[in-house]
Amino acid sequence: MPLTSYELEVNGQRYSVETEPRKLLSDVLREDCGLTGTHVGCEHGVCGACTVLLDGEPVRSCLMFGVQGAGQVLTTIEGAADDMNVAAVARAFHANHGLQCGFCTPGLLLTLGAYLSRNPSAEEDALREVLASSICRCTGYQNIVRATLEAARTLDADRGQDAP
């Protein structure tokens, strides 16, 4: 099938790619952009391992075609380290053993970071609902919940300190 050329903006960097239209965004990010932090699990939208940010909002990259990413602002886990919300969640995951194999982790960090930036005072019930969007086969979720609550508390406290 004929290839199509397009440009992707990922983590502030431009990538010129040439793929078949049917190539999924998840595969384009991994293979054509070399950004392998985005993982491919179920390829039908339920596991969350492929989650990236599109204009700052979480989306399933396995349910978009690479061509659809043209003209959008994309963020993968590689570009999220500087985000204070994602960084706080990552530190809490590290401290609370919130990952084992790490396959689900990038999707979780991006989704939680995006959620906490919009809902700084999120309560446990709401956070558990957000966590339900990622399937983790390793941890049994207890440490993920613990880490998430700690991150939320830390971010809330930091915000309190920054307030005039």
Place this chain on the structure above:
Amino acid sequence: MKPSSFEYVCPRTVREVVDCLSGSDGDAKILAGGQSLVPMMNFRMAAPRVLVDINALSELDFIDYDKKTLSIGALTRHATIEHSKQIARMAPIMTVAARNIGHWPIRVRGTFGGSLAHADPASEWPLIALLLSARMHVEGPHGTREIAAEEFFDDIFSTALEDDELLRSVSLRCPHPKQGWGFRWFSRRAGDFSLVQVGVLATNGSSGCIDALRIVIGGVEARPIDISERVAHRLGERPDESWIAAVSEDACATLDPPDDHTASSVYRRELAQVLVNAALRDAVSERIQRGGA
């Protein structure tokens, strides 16, 4: 698995979309949110020769309203409906329904029109469309037409839309101030499709009796069903405990859901009755009527 090859088109106008569809001999599919279509393509359960991406048609992403009617563009994302202040004010049943759709990342891309056109019997919007007497505004090669919700949903994944037609927007009748509402569902895991869903609108008469009742059940047949007539004989009564129990029983007595790998027929029927009971309770409670949380 990876999807099979297709010709990708990204039109800029409704006219172009319809021309693409007409010129594809029935072998084109519209790509809106992609949250239902792309999984099917990844499984190779769907393999359109032409994929018409309508995400550039921003004029189809809108929520308009007047005193009694909501008008929603087909490309409006579930998340937009979920967070809409107008909808929370005029039809909060839709806010609750929207929050139940999958998970946040699904709601960011998935669309109102896409969900209606896909017609999965376990999805929320077909039930809501039927409950709120929706009218679908459709564009085809010969012009526009309007399809009432009762005529729109045909079978599992099947609607009255022709191969060369685009659903462009939907008008819905907002519940009026005297109508209480309830929307209840059950799924085994958060974010899964519901096994059964129920929507109720109950109109309060002046004497504290229920003057009108509308009940729609989803997930027990190939499309959502309006079973209001089965409980019409219970109108004009006060909505006490025994009334709620009796109406729930009458509503579901003749349901005959299919047996499948997720639930038996008996289970679905009993679940429907439990959910009708809960939704009725919501609809007649004063809290809901006053617009409280």
